[in-house]
């Protein structure tokens with residue numbers, strides 16, 4: 683396992699102890715996710731060294747995806763006798779979550795598209811696709827966003843080879859159906875089979891993209907809300923709007939995929 687900044691990883695785990703008392707009765711994804719409340723939203727924290735893809739652990743600045751990844755990596759850690767979790771286990775989980783088959787082999791080995799992030803997580807036995815077994819609605823993958831917008835990604839803008847590899851990855855991922863809940867099928871009160879702590883991936887009509895945002899399902903006063911790193915509020919928040927209302931308010935958001943960590 684490639685070394686990473688142990689201090690930062692330790693920070694992730696210490697964050698846990700800061701307010702472990704709060705919400706201790708909640709699902710681990712919620713109780714550990716709540717510890718990130720008010721953590722600043724910062725994009726591109728994984729793009730530290732475009733020439734050298736290595737594990738980045740930075741729980742002090744998160745985007746929607748890294749927030750879910752850090753919480754999941756911690757939530758699936760077995761607890762040690764003293765209730766702590768090991769830094770090495772956290773890092774190993776994070777590599778399994780973030781990289782294809784748990785192997786860091788350059789920028790394109792990172793699971794950039796959530797369609798593949800989900801497939802990998804299911805294959806590695808870390809998550810299950812609960813929308814697949816509870817919703818009859820499906821979408822088909824049609825991914826091309828990264829290879830058609832290389833200028834948005836430093837590791838693509840300067841590397842035709844990486845763009846070509848991303849194109850191959852996109853082609854391999856395309857044409858597959860996945861289950862989701864269309865926006866108009868999601869009530870403010872959520873659905874009986876969507877539980878606290880479920881991972882929500884918000885589907886999109888942006889050409890070439892499958893998912894545009896992620897977060898953690900959290901019922902508040904019988905309303906299904908989203909615990910997420912908000913690029914609008916620039917920090918981790920519990921949405922004041924219901925998830926259903928958030929979808930209605932964003933013309934680019936079409937529905938949700940629902941994943942669940944395996945305990």
Ligand code: 2YP
Nearest residue numbers: 726728745746747748792794795796893894895896913
């Ligand atoms: C991902 O974007 C990136 C990964 O490269 C990156 O842009 C793509 C296709 N993938 O490793 C990862 C972590 O930084 O972010 C996410 C992005 O959501 C942002 C982060 C957000 O809402 O905070 C994932 O893909 C989740 O939804 C999409 C969204 N990307 C775009 O909308 C282009």
